[in-house]
Each structure stands twice: as structure tokens, then as C-alpha cells.
Amino acid sequence: MVPFIKGGGQERGLRSGTENLAGIIGFGKACERAAANTVLFDKTIRPLQSYLEQHLVQMGAVIFGDQAKRLPNTSFFAFPRLDGVTLLTALDKKGFAVASGSACSSNSNEPSHVLLAMGIDKELAQGAIRVSMGVETTLEQVKSFITSLKMEIERLKQLAAMAA
Amino acid sequence: MAYSDKVLDHYENPRNVGSFDKNDPNVGTGMVGAPACGDVMKLQIKVSDTGMIEDAKFKTYGCGSAIASSSLVTEWLKGKTLDQASEIKNSAIAEELALPPVKIHCSVLAEDAIKAAVADLKSKKK
Amino acid sequence: MKVEKMTMPIYMDYSSTTPVDPRVAEKMIPFITEDFGNPASRSHPYGWTAEKAVEIARKEVAKLVNADPREIVWTSGATESNNLAIKGAGNFYSTKGKHIVTLATEHKAVIDAVREMERLGFTTTFLQPEPDGLVDIEKFKAALRPDTVLASVMMVNNEIGVIQDITALGNICREQNIIFHVDAAQATGKVEIDLEKLPVDLMSFSAHKTYGPKGIGALYVRRKPRIRIEAQMHGGGQERGMRSGTLATHQIVGMGEAFRIAREEMGEENARIKKMQHRLYEGLTEIDETYVNGDLEKRVPHNLNISFNYVEGESLVMAIKGIAVSSGSACTSASLEPSYVLRSLGRSDEMAHSSIRFSIGRFTKEEDIDYTIQLLKEKIGRLRELSPLWEMFQDGVDIDKVEWAAH
Secondary structure (H helix, E strand, O other): OOOOOOOOOOHHHOOOOOOOHHHHHHHHHHHHHHHHHHHHHHHHHHHHHHHHHHHHHHOOOEEOOOOOOOOOOEEEEEOOOOOHHHHHHHHHHOOOOOEOOOHHHOOOOOOOHHHHHOOOOHHHHOOOEEEEOOOOOOHHHHHHHHHHHHHHHHHHHHHHHHHO | OOOOHHHHHHHHOOOOEOOOOOOOOOEEEEEEEEHHHOEEEEEEEEEOOOOEEEEEEEEEEOOHHHHHHHHHHHHHHOOOEHHHHHOOOHHHHHHHHOOOHHHHHHHHHHHHHHHHHHHHHHHHHO | OOOOOOOOOEEOEOOOOOOOOHHHHHHHOHHHHOOOOOOOOOOOHHHHHHHHHHHHHHHHHHHHOOOOHHHEEEEOOHHHHHHHHHHHHHHHOOOOOOEEEEEOOOOHHHHHHHHHHHHOOOEEEEEOOOOOOOOOHHHHHHHOOOOEEEEEOOOEOOOOOEEOOHHHHHHHHHHOOOEEEEEOOOOOOOOOOOOOOOOOOEEEEEOOOOOOOOOOEEEEEOOOOOOOOOOOOOOOOOHHHOOOOOOOHHHHHHHHHHHHHHHHHHHHHHHHHHHHHHHHHHHHOOOOOEEEOOOOOOEOOOEEEEEEOOOOHHHHHHHOOOEEOEEOOHHHOOOOOOOHHHHHOOOOHHHHHOEEEEEOOOOOOHHHHHHHHHHHHHHHHHHHHHOHHHHHHHOOOOHHHOOOOOO
């Protein structure tokens, strides 16, 4: 490899720059915990994901990649004919921090390039919402999220009906 | 850089530091190394009329291992004949002080200093 | 694995890195634990809180150097900033010319980035400074060519602490329409920087030389006239596309707070440190045959670099274990070469080897200075007693005239 940042020759010359000591120690510790908790992570979160997605499907959502091997904590979905950003804003007001895609591309309102590459229809992709959970997430939170989501979808559908 | 305990001991408490009058006919002086290379050793031996080394002194400009190597040989030289002195090998010095590979040249320099001091003395005796 | 705690020597190596100011650390912690959001998350308050903190920090960094916050681009540190500035601007403007001018005494991050440009077909000039460490303005001017596209000169040298005349050098670059980059990693909080006045296009900063955390820095990119750089890291398009990657909120907050403290306290702090530098200088130069490396006046108060003649560098470092310093000698670095900075000033290998960089700062106490002086006096004396060169010097022998047997 040709080093990309040159200088003091740290990291056997592959990546120069004073080591981010505290950051490195933090990374090491996080890896240590992650290694110890991988099984636990799956055990605690997988049931929450199943519960959430079961309800999402009942509500008419399309879950992206649901047939594929996936992480237990991430659900990426959309409701046909419902705009993602509108839904996101409404959910935020109810106290739920979720995303429309990955954070670094949140600046743009373009639909996720990943979904488009998967062959998802652009209109549907525009409605995409990503829920990603952690070990601290509880079943109560998931239930409360589903209730709020149901109410919002009903409200938005009514608004759409009135507009039509 | 980690130094062995023996190097540290000689560095902290160097034996036989000093100088003899280099014009004394019974004194042999060896000066080896160069400032630009980072080491200069001056080793002096003083012999009795019977040709026995009765005293030795050194001064060294150099790293801890160079100081320790020269300090050690002043101890070893005392009581030896010139021929015995000439037999001191750098490998013995390196082994005694447990010098790491990058410091082997210090022991080589100490051996050179002994040879130079003996040669200087012999040239005076001719 | 536990790292064994040693008895720590007195820290006199502030130019290598500084401790994080406790006020900085305190400000950082909430952004690791509670306010951990990704500043790029636009859909919830976690993201907004983080973004707001990042922008406050950006203002603080800009304020210290009197720049517009929009001119500040976050990086992982000065090494990355230097690489981004040199490769980024060099490549962007390469149609204008392919010649770069810099100094032989720059930090390795600049030297190696410039060397990398050679690999890409650029030609380069590495100017030797004068014996005082400062570049001669006329020689700098003479080195510039019609195809010179970029010049890079550090504000404060990391080894000898000398301050280059950035205004004069920058004006020359302006006249000839050459992009001017300045590595200011060692300058923040030590010298006044006013980028509204300074004719500088790109400037590199580091947090950890100014009581902030390691792993964060910034590059100043001038807006008027607008300077363009080619991004070196591609991805999420953060930092207006100039440097992608999730922003390290807590690190950025730390840098902002560190630079705020620097702005508010540097006047008083530098006066105090200057006094200690003077005390150290007076004490150490009482020792015979000591030579200060670099100009004594055009120098930051934090630095004193001294060569102790007739004493070998490695044994000197070994002798002064009670203080933590950097030396121009082998054992501190992996290489066996003497400091290239001191060699550039025309110092001999021996003098470069026997040099010690004392760098002091915010938490240095007067008693640390006194201890250092006493320690050096005692140890230099002892090592010279051991030194055949010292003996020869005392006997009036000119060491330079002696013919040494090479080995």
C-alpha cells in the first residue's frame, strides 16, 4: 500500500500522525466488550426486531432486505405513498430518533442509493425509514414506537384523503 | 532503550575514571573512535617494571554502553600482562554486559582501545 | 493488559504534546456519553445537539485565528491538515505549474507530503534556513519560479521554536500568485495569528499542542480570495466535501474549548512562561560550552533548545531521567540520525546529538525549572569528567583539527 497520510511514520509508516491515544484505548475497550457481547446482542435484540417487523408488515410496510441475512438491530422499511421525511419529523415530535438513511447522506433529500441499487422503486425509496436499536432498547419502547407510528400513519392517510 | 543492570552499574559508578601522564614511559595510551561517530574512548595502562599492568584509567565520550565497556576493561586489565591484555575479545565484553546487537560496536571499540594502548606502550619500550 | 505505572519524570516536553486541560476534558465528556449523536443526523435532537456543539467549536477555532468559521475544515490532526493542504492544493492548481517551495526544517508531515508530490511529477525546492533557523526572505524570493504553484512554511518550528516572518513570506507569494500554506501546529496559543491580516491561504492546526485532545485538528481554507483543494478523503461529503468522515464531536468540542482558553489566557500565560524560559536560559548557560539552537528573540517562550558540547547525546539523555525532554540524538527515535533540523542550521553531528529540547507550558512550575538547572549542571559536569574531548578542550586542543581514525 502507498501511505495516504505521510509524516512522522507512525503505524509502520502506513498512517502518520500522533496517535489519538484516548480514542485508541476507547476503541480497544469497545472491541473487547463487543467480542464478549456478540451473542447477547443477538439474543436481546433479535426478538425486538421480529416483534417490530411483524407489526410493521401488518400496518402495510415494505421491509427492505427482509429475506436476506441481516443484523438483528436494523430495520429499514417504507410505507407506500407516505413520505419518509414527513413521517420522520412527526416521529421526532413524539420523541423517537430514527433516520431516513445513513447519517452522512442525510443532508440531501435524495433517496438512499443503496435502496436504488437494490432495484427498489424510487417513490417507495423516498419513504424509507431506518430504525436501529441497541442493547439498551426495551420492548416497552418498541411497543410505544409502534403505537405512535400507527397514529401518525392514520393521521397522514386522513390528511391525504382530505387533500384528494 | 533498556540497558542491562551491569551497564547501568558501570554507567552510574564508572571505575577508574581519569588520566595518567601520557609522556610517562610506563604509560600506554589508546585513543579510538571519532566525535562524529558518537564515541571516543581514551584508555591508558600503566605497567610495572616486570611488564605487568598495575593500573588502568579511561575517559569516554559516548553512550552508556560505551562508558560501561571501557569501565569494565579497566577492571579486567589490572594484573594482566600485555599479551594477556591483547587477548581480551570484544565478544567477552559484550557478553559480560549483555549488550544488545546495536551496541556491539561499543565492545569492539573497547577492544580496539586496549590494542592501541598496548601498541603505544610497546613503541615506547623499543 | 495493564500498563505499568512508572514514577513519572517532570514533564518538559510540551512541544511533543500537552496534557488535556481539565476544563477541556470536562467539556468533552458529555459528548461521549449523553450527547453522542452524529452531527450529520438531521432527523432528531441527538444529531442537532451534536451539530450545534460542532459549530460552536468551529467558531472558537476561527476566533483564535480571526478567521470565518466557514474557513475551518476539521481533520484528524496537523499531519492530515498538512497532507490535505499540500496534496489538495498542489493537485488542484497543477495546471498552473508543478513546482513547490518549502524549508528543509519543516515537520516531517510537510516534507513527506512534498516528497509525495515529487512522485506525482512535481519538482521541489527545500530551502536551507540561516544558522539562526530563520529563512532568508531574499533567498525565498529567489527560489520562486514562474511555475511555482505552492509554498509551505511553518510558523513556529517544532524543534527550535523559531518564528518565521509569515507576513513577509506571504506577501511575496501574493505578488506572484502562489498559494501559501502555513503549518501552525506549534503556533496556536503561543503567537498572535490574525488571518484577516496575514497573507496566508491555507493553515494547519492541531488540538493536542494547545491542551486539547490528540486525534483532532483543522485546516484553514481561505474564502476570499477563494482557495480550492482537492479532497483527499472521499465519502459522506462532510466539511463541504473537503474532508469526508463522521465528525468526532467530543474531539471537536475539546479543540474548540482548548482554543477558547488559549485565546482568553495566552497573554497572561505567555508572559509567565517567558519568565520561566528566561530563568532556564540563565541557569543553563552558566554551564560552559553551551549553545542555544535557533534565534533567541524570534522564538516562542515555550522552547529552549541547547547543545551541550563535549557530551554525547545518548548518555546525556540517560543521565537526565528525572525530566522528560526530547533530544536531537538517536535513542529517542527509531533512526540513528541526528536531528535534520539542527543539521540544516549548520550544526555538526556531535552538536546535534548533544542537543536537548526543553519545552515548557501551562503547568510548568518555577521549581521544575530550578530542578532542571540543578540536574543539568550536575550531570553535564559528571559526563564531562568522563569525556576525553572535554579534557582535550581544557588542554587547549582544537578537536576539529585532530585527525580521528574512522571506524
